[in-house]
Amino acid sequence: MAFDHLPPALADALGARDYQTLTPVQSQVIEAGAHGRDLLVSAQTGSGKTVAFGLAMADELLADGRLPFASAPLALIVAPTRELALQVSRELGWLYAATGARIATCVGGMDASRERRALNQGVHIVVGTPGRLRDHLERGALDLAALRVAVLDEADEMLDMGFREDLEEILDATPETRRTLLFSATIPKPIAQLAKRYQRDALRISTVGEDRGHGDIAYQVVTVAPADIESAVINLLRLHDAETAMLFCATRDNVRRLHARLVNRGFAAVALSGEHSQNERNQALQALRDRRARVCVATDVAARGIDLPSLSLVVHVEIPRDAETLQHRSGRTGRAGKKGTAVLIVPYPRRRRVDAMLRGARIDAEWTGAPTADDVRARDRERLIEALLAPIEHDEEDIELGRRLLAERAPEEIAAALVRAHRATMPLPEELIDNGPPPRRERGERAEREPRERGGHRDGFDDSVWFRLNIGRRHNADPRWILPLLCRRGHVTKHEIGAIRIGPNETLFNIPLAIADRFAEAVERSANKDGEDDNGVAITPAPGGATWPPRREGGPRKDGPRKPHGKPGGFKAKPFGKGKPRAPR
Template identity: 40%
Template sequence: MFDFDMLGLAPALNDALKRAKFSQPTPIQNQAIPLALKGHDILGLAQTGTGKTLAFGLPLIDHLLAQPGKPDPKTAKALILAPTRELVNQIADSLRNLTGDTRLRVATVVGGQSINRQISVLSRGTDILVATPGRLMDLMDRRAVDLSSVRHLVLDEADQMLDLGFIHALRKIAPQLGTPRQTMLFSATMPKQMEELSRAYLTNPQRVQVSPPGKAADKITQSIHFVSKPGKPHKLREILSADKDALTLVFSRTKHGAEKLMKGLVADGYNAASIHGNKSQGQRDRAIKAFRSGEINVLVATDVAARGIDIPGVAYVINYDLPEVPDNYVHRIGRTARAGREGQAIAFCSAEEVDLLRQIQKLMKINIPVASGTQPEAVEPKKPTRNQNNRRRSFKPQAANGGSKPAASKGRRPRRKPAA
């Protein structure tokens, strides 16, 4: 294994890495950094928690340090797009730790925060802009940012951006960027759509893959508990009580479910908080900060946090509800066993979720060890009743642009168009 100082990085970066006590690069960093330093486009595939941020961040900073001059007002030299607010903030914090003693500036733009303040920050220009696609589009519409100077583009967790429907935003953002440019695309999974994305935005990319897509980190111990849906609350408390001080991340499928579960835990004396889409950005930031510091030790979350939490001390990830998208299971459990540590991923599976479990195991090409219970027969989701179907058919949207018009009300003649 090489040391960072053997990769050819700028002295300022090597000094920053030593201060942060980083000595040896991870496999994805070891392979990607030399190629990125040479200017190649990169398609990087690795599990969560393996150091993808430094894999693209270090060569990006190195390139920018070699470029003279400050950014012009409203411009950026490099753009990093990520799907969630939490991930944007996590990336920015990592980069600021490396650029603190340099002239480079790092700015973030995400939804849920004051857009006027972000406009003020961008008015001075920035070297590195880390953004969610939606808020960046808002700022572009207001002419608050000029992307024509961007010569480095990074798409982090690109598959989740596709899942969240950001492909349309990417198609609008990309033509506004400068050329020629270096593009780096990183993800933990490689669905077919992402192959198409890489062909559209990368030029002769170097593919860097340190593990098969869908594979979890080696130091994660996985287990499954077959338990009925009504039995899940008791099983969760049983597991939490066995290691009361451990940092535990619990995943719920829905926002309402996450909030209800958190409130029940707090009522039972557990030190818990929640983050999900109905929480403000300030509430989410405070919850993650409290979790990171150990002020709370149970964090209940939806998939909004599956890729936005980089806390090395997370000992347990509990899938209270199995995700409907198999790839999300890999991202969820990747919140533990980070930075070389060990961790446990525990999943609950009810009869309604047996098919979801099969899809997850098929993706990962493993059978998750059973910790308790017996696999039940799969239960088909309830089909809508006849009355529900009738109600759905009764609400037919009016077709736009020449579509069929709704029938005129009985007993009334349609209004005549006034003479010109």
């Protein structure tokens, strides 16, 4: 379509990029009522904000479709991270290419002397991060006296990262006649205060209601046993076979560990976190754009501003801290009208928290189990058949080689060799500890339960100590994933764990007396300051042993609690973590 209401240079640039229509935020910032006014804009990641403020500030910058001679900067865009600032610079570069715009980037981790030389030579638009811009300002390299437009991109994130003082010093150095455009995913109280101080009669624009949850993103929630998280990641990558996928972790250490495992398993993966230099980040992103890498493991901050057109899968390996973080992460995909998939990997004990987060964000997600190795192999077969049966052109050399193979081997043998060669290029899927709920039984069929789940006596556990988990049936507790959790936290084998009794809100299990102290110390070392693991599971000594009897065929016991197998007084339970002994029920 023709963008007749835009400056010709910008309209031609949009047409060259195959823009058919503008997004809601882009349309609203160029309406007649917004012309020349300060803007306070709420818009989600991936809604086209960069092009939006590029269009909005055109009237202040362009004269007869061109920019004037470059002396002092006319426009300043401040972004929270290096990647976002570089992305904004690239977007404005093609949008203003025909206007003769000179754009400079000033971000941490880059050569500051080169940035100062670019500023001294004259630029029209400066894009940078708060810390580096403040540094250039204090050194006299950045002159904002002639500034006409100031843009704060993702202002809420900049305040969360502690850049308030930097922003205030930068804005205080600009003329009062400037136009201020403030873009933020949300407008909390600190953003409102910043807008009140630096904006005049700002027009409030919000497209959050229209974009909430990203209509082009399909959300899935995969529930797994805590010990199956990394295996589920591998199976998800194999099942979706995305051209580019991004995996989000909470810490640098987790990024490093997951990246190492994926590379070891044969995935072409790169890592992005705060410990990487700008040069390393640039190389990782270029590898993704060149298709030399297909998987990126990143922390939240490192992934801000990354725009990869081929990114179709986002996996939240660790649960985001809130709904806004969830949408910022997921917004890396489903951009510019393309479809994307966002998958949250949720350990069973944390289902309620994620369910509440999704409801608060008004996101409709599909809940499912993790893909098994059989699921991946079945999808591989479908993809292989599609690839081999797709029509392609053959040259004479290929046909001659095919005739030679058919003369020496049967067609079935050649096809089998081709399948084997295809599979050899792909990482093997993982076998999960928990493959989902057991099959439903027909009416009248008697269930055979494991001795651990029955809570019955096991040989060798006459002298034992009882411990307690703060999860039960209401938290989807199941011996199939509780058992590996206990082995990992307590540094024991499955044969050293006795009966497991699952109640509505808690679970009891017993450990041989001889290793109880060692088990308790290992659990304490593997817990955080609250006495829990990363999934909120706490293990504490059970006060007085097992406090309720196992179920019997005749129904619940009527004659009071059953005495525990362990001998009272044989083990002095030391409270560890946040667990405190309670009075027996």
